Amino acid sequence: MSAQPVERTSTPVLELRDLAVHFGGVRAVDGVSMKLMPGLIYGIIGPNGSGKSTLLGAITRLTRMTRGELLFDGASYAHVPPSRLARLRVARTFQMVRLLPDLNVRANIQIGADSRTTSDDRTGSRPSWFERLRGPAVSPAVVDAIRRTRLGGFESYYPSELSYGTQRRVEVARALAMDPRLLLLDEPTAGMNQSERAEISGLLRDLRDEGLTQLLVEHDVQMMMDTCDYVFAMNSGQLIAEGEPGEVVRNPAVQEAYLGRKWGRDA
Amino acid sequence: MMDFYDSNLVLIQATCTGLILALSIQVPLRMGVFSFAGAGSYGIGAYLAAILVIEQEVSAFVAIGAAMLATAVIGLLLGLLIFKLNGLYLAMATVAFDLIIGVITINGGETTGGSTGLYGVITDFTMGQMFALTVIVLALVALSEVGRTGRRVDAVRDDPELALSMGISLRRYRLTAFVVSGALGGLAGAMNVLVRSAIGPLDIGFGLIVLGLTMIIVGGSRSWKGAVIGAIIFTWLPDILTAIGEWQELVYGIIVALAAVFLPRGIYGVLVDLNKWLRRRRRERRDPPPAVAAEQAGDIDPKPGDVREFALNEETVP
């Protein structure tokens, strides 16, 4: 595992320039710049409230940004409406599990694949209005996502019937069913046990080996060291360190950000 | 059978128009749009069809088509105006729209017949045609509840932000809700005036909102089947209740209140839950859930995203 490869040949999949999100006086994200090169797993660590989720919100255009520039494949998308991002094949999971209660596991995952069956699919013939209305019964992407997240057997379960860890896997499967080029994961293994975490970590690395670029927010440092190629550390909305995972974790500023916070809380 | 049909013709007709009125409120509601504009569209559709028949002597289908087209366009314009409003504010705006339509019909002079309304709306519209239209509408609405569209409508209602991240344009779905609601309201109103041959301001008041809403709250707000159940109950119940005379309104009110409190998803919702429960029981008896055992064996992370985790894990840093 080496440090971030300098942009030799390819443009970054995602680039942020001086991105800021302010909520009134709260500077949740305050001048973050980063480049994500294709086919690597990037991690973001940082104490609670350091702005990690807000950053993902801004990248996915769900949260209004105060200033800065967003580029996907080198093209600005800072003014593209959030619903268009699925077409760029940007997929995400949320920190709080967000499954639709009235749909079973298969249908919840199918929603991800639905975003790929729109009319702008250049492959094959244009679907009829009826096909577009109904969509396919089960897309291959869904079958694949279910297999990869080991959800086989759960297809007809409803979210309320699943454990928290399994619900999280459905979230990941739904994002995978979008056949993403960039996958953003907000604490995908929170609430999972060690073996489930290892499984997810393995899955993310497999996806990376297939060329999927990922940005992973996690608190579990061991998992981040095992999974990521490159890590950013945030505190109070700003990047305080970046580099190879082991290096970043040993960085005094990073340790202080976490420990200072902890003591401040206990005091 | 024929006797029943003949003696209850009016109620059968009212069931069809009531059902479509209920759908005109249910369809937007299913997309999370609290619009009661369907009631106003009902008024527009009824008056427009009546005027076209009386003054232009158009056929029933032309009158219905024109009414639906007009109410769909008005629905779109109304939608463009207010679709960004949320919840209660949007509901209030659509109620205001309904009331304005009422005011216009009373003050429309000879065109709308003032407080007496319009009568003598005679066409060749038959019961068979009415049934056919109702069935077509039901089929189309049913289609919107399944497959890709059904899933997307669920997402738009239950989690708009998630819907956006799944590539769903909220704007498009919400505007569609207004258009469909308008067309359905217009259809219900036009059909009603064609079978009843008269329409007046009293037929299109606030009562329409209450009627449509009652049907879907008691019947079930998430499916056309709920609207059917509600339309049947609340078209036939008042007729049955006339037997108990002055207590009628009280019993009616109690039924609605009980349903709202105890059946939040209506009668159809109860059937759905029952079905889910039965399926789960059957499944659990056949084979236990695949990974529950494994999950129970492992240690579940106590609290997602706890800072202390970092400090504890520090020893693992090489």
Ligand SMILES: Nc1ncnc2c1ncn2[C@@H]1O[C@H](COP(=O)(O)OP(=O)(O)OP(=O)(O)O)[C@@H](O)[C@H]1O
């Ligand atoms: N919608 C909002 N309005 C106002 N303040 C917000 C909003 N969303 C987040 N914040 C604030 O922005 C800051 C960053 O929050 P954010 O959720 O991005 O942190 P985080 O790094 O994801 O934390 P955690 O590890 O707890 O998930 C916090 O101070 C939070 O209170």
Ligand SMILES: [Mg+2]
């Ligand atoms: Mg967060």
